[in-house]
Amino acid sequence: VVSPAGMESSQVAVIGSGLIGRSWAMVFAAGGFKVKLYDIAQQQLTGALENIRKQMKELEESGFLKGSLNAEKQLALISICTDLKAAVEGATFIQECTPENLELKKKIFAQLDLIVGDNVILSSSTSCLLPSKLFTGLKHVKQCIVSHPVNPPYFVPLVEIVPHPETDPSTIERTYALMKKIGQSPVKLNREIEGFVLNRLQYAVISEAWRLVGEGVISPTDLDLVMSDGLGMRYAFIGPLETMHLNAEGISNYCERYREGMKLVLNTFGSVPEFSGETEQKISQAMSEKIPVVPKHLNARREWRDECLTGLAKLKKQMSSN
Ligand code: NAI
CATH class of the missing domain: 1.10.1040.10 (N-(1-d-carboxylethyl)-l-norvaline Dehydrogenase; domain 2)
Incomplete structure (x- = not known):
C-alpha cells in the first residue's frame, strides 16, 4: 500500500475530457500532479486542452489560479492520450469522468480492471450511480471508490467519497488524503445511499x-x-x-x-x-x-456565477485565516 505521502510524485489519469474531466485535470495540475487526460476522440481532447489553456490563462490574469506553479508550468503537466493503456500507465489514481450512463461506465471499469495493477485507485465522478452498481464483480473492487465532485470542482471544493461495501479502508484513506492534498474538501460517507448526501x-x-x-x-x-x-x-x-x-x-x-x-x-x-x-x-x-434559455445568456450567467464563487472562495480563505 502506497502511503498518502508516497503519492507526492505521482501521476494521475483522467478518463473523459468533458466539463468535469477538464476541471479535475486543472485541479490535479494545480496540485502539482502529472495528468494524462484520456478520451475516445482526439478532437474532443484537443478542444479540452485548448479550453484548459484558456481557463488557466484567464485565472492567472485575474489572480485566481490555484497552486504554486504558474499557468504555463501547470499546462505542461497535462498531456492528452487516446490509448487507455498508455493513459493509465504509471498512474496511482484514475478519475473516471465519462457520461452518466451505467452500462458505459461499467464497460470502462471492466476495461480498467484488466489493465491496472494492485496499487492504483479507480475512482468515479458519478453523481448518482451507486458503487455497488458500478464496481461489483471487479477483480480490483477493493481499489474502487466514488469521488463525487460538485460543479464546478475548480471553485467548489467539496468531494463526496463513497465506498463500495468491499472497498478497502486504505483506498478510502488514500483518496481522502489525495483530495486534501490537491486542495479539495473531502467528506466520507460510511456507506452508499441513493443521492449520496x-x-x-x-x-x-x-x-x-x-x-x-x-x-x-x-x-x-x-x-x-x-x-x-x-x-x-x-x-x-x-x-x-x-x-x-x-x-x-x-x-x-x-x-x-x-x-x-x-x-x-x-x-x-x-x-x-x-x-x-x-x-x-x-x-x-x-x-x-x-435568464433566456439560449447559450449566450446561460453562459454569461454561468460565468458570473463562477466569478462569484471565486470571490467567495477567496473570502472563505481570508476568513479562515483570521
Ligand atoms: P460531459 O458529457 O461533459 O463529458 C463526458 C466526456 O466523456 C466527453 O468528453 C466524452 O467524449 C467522453 N467519453 C464518452 N465516452 C467515453 C469513453 N468510452 N471513454 C472515455 N471517454 C468517453 O459530462 P460531464 O458533465 O463532464 O460529466 C462526467 C461525469 O461527472 C458524469 O458521471 C457526471 O454525472 C459527473 N458529474 C457531473 C457534474 C456536472 O454538473 N456536470 C457534477 C458532478 C459529477
Missing part, C-alpha cells in the same frame, strides 16, 4: 421550493432570494447543524426550544412533487424571463 440535501430543498411555488405561497424569484440572500449567506460558512448550535445555547438547548415547532412545520410538508405540469410551466417561465 449532497443531492439528498439539495433535493430536500428543491422539493419544498417546488411545493411552495406550486401552492402559490411565493413567487419563483422570491423563493430563490430566500436562499441566496438568506440561508445561503450562512451556509457558505457554517452548516445546518452548527447553525442550530449557534442559534441557541448549544444543540440541546435548540432542540428543547424548537423541537416541537420544527415537527409542527415538518408535518405540514407535502408529498414528493411530480416536477411537471403547471408548476413546471410557472417556474420555467419565471426563470426564462430572468
Whole structure:
C-alpha cells in the first residue's frame, strides 16, 4: 500500500475530457500532479486542452489560479492520450469522468480492471450511480471508490467519497488524503445511499421550493432570494447543524426550544412533487424571463456565477485565516 505521502510524485489519469474531466485535470495540475487526460476522440481532447489553456490563462490574469506553479508550468503537466493503456500507465489514481450512463461506465471499469495493477485507485465522478452498481464483480473492487465532485470542482471544493461495501479502508484513506492534498474538501460517507448526501440535501430543498411555488405561497424569484440572500449567506460558512448550535445555547438547548415547532412545520410538508405540469410551466417561465434559455445568456450567467464563487472562495480563505 502506497502511503498518502508516497503519492507526492505521482501521476494521475483522467478518463473523459468533458466539463468535469477538464476541471479535475486543472485541479490535479494545480496540485502539482502529472495528468494524462484520456478520451475516445482526439478532437474532443484537443478542444479540452485548448479550453484548459484558456481557463488557466484567464485565472492567472485575474489572480485566481490555484497552486504554486504558474499557468504555463501547470499546462505542461497535462498531456492528452487516446490509448487507455498508455493513459493509465504509471498512474496511482484514475478519475473516471465519462457520461452518466451505467452500462458505459461499467464497460470502462471492466476495461480498467484488466489493465491496472494492485496499487492504483479507480475512482468515479458519478453523481448518482451507486458503487455497488458500478464496481461489483471487479477483480480490483477493493481499489474502487466514488469521488463525487460538485460543479464546478475548480471553485467548489467539496468531494463526496463513497465506498463500495468491499472497498478497502486504505483506498478510502488514500483518496481522502489525495483530495486534501490537491486542495479539495473531502467528506466520507460510511456507506452508499441513493443521492449520496449532497443531492439528498439539495433535493430536500428543491422539493419544498417546488411545493411552495406550486401552492402559490411565493413567487419563483422570491423563493430563490430566500436562499441566496438568506440561508445561503450562512451556509457558505457554517452548516445546518452548527447553525442550530449557534442559534441557541448549544444543540440541546435548540432542540428543547424548537423541537416541537420544527415537527409542527415538518408535518405540514407535502408529498414528493411530480416536477411537471403547471408548476413546471410557472417556474420555467419565471426563470426564462430572468435568464433566456439560449447559450449566450446561460453562459454569461454561468460565468458570473463562477466569478462569484471565486470571490467567495477567496473570502472563505481570508476568513479562515483570521
Ligand atoms: P460531459 O458529457 O461533459 O463529458 C463526458 C466526456 O466523456 C466527453 O468528453 C466524452 O467524449 C467522453 N467519453 C464518452 N465516452 C467515453 C469513453 N468510452 N471513454 C472515455 N471517454 C468517453 O459530462 P460531464 O458533465 O463532464 O460529466 C462526467 C461525469 O461527472 C458524469 O458521471 C457526471 O454525472 C459527473 N458529474 C457531473 C457534474 C456536472 O454538473 N456536470 C457534477 C458532478 C459529477
